[in-house]
Amino acid sequence: MISLLSDTAIRISCFNCSSKVVKPMKWVKSHNRVACKCGTSIRLNTPQLIVEIARDELSFASLNWAV
Numbered sequence: 001m002i003s004l005l006s007d008t009a010i011r012i013s014c015f016n017c018s019s020k021v022v023k024p025m026k027w028v029k030s031h032n033r034v035a036c037k038c039g040t041s042i043r044l045n046t047p048q049l050i051v052e053i054a055r056d057e058l059s060f061a062s063l064n065w066a067v
Contacts, residue, residue, distance in 0.1 A: 006024065006025055006026035007024050007025070007026070008024065008025045008056075009022050009023070009024060009025075010022070010023055010024070010025050010028050010053075012028070012034060012042055012044070012049075014036040014038060014040050014042060015040070015042070016036065016038055016040040017036065017037075017038040017040065019036060019037060019038065021034050021035075021036055021037075021042065025053065025056075028044055028049070028053070029053065031044055032044055032045050
């Protein structure tokens with residue numbers, strides 16, 4: 001079941017051009033940066049993103065226990 005969450009798409013906003021880069025959660029967790037189509041390098045290991053991924057994983061785990 002956790003593999004379902006790994007394949008969930010994460011939308012990452014570019015601070016330079018405001019476009020969205022879409023990557024699977026498992027990809028985001030295993031990389032430190034992603035390149036936007038405008039050429040900007042976006043950091044992925046920010047405290048905010050780490051907290052959001054952890055919160056999503058906890059929510060998914062709770063759902064599995066409830067089912």
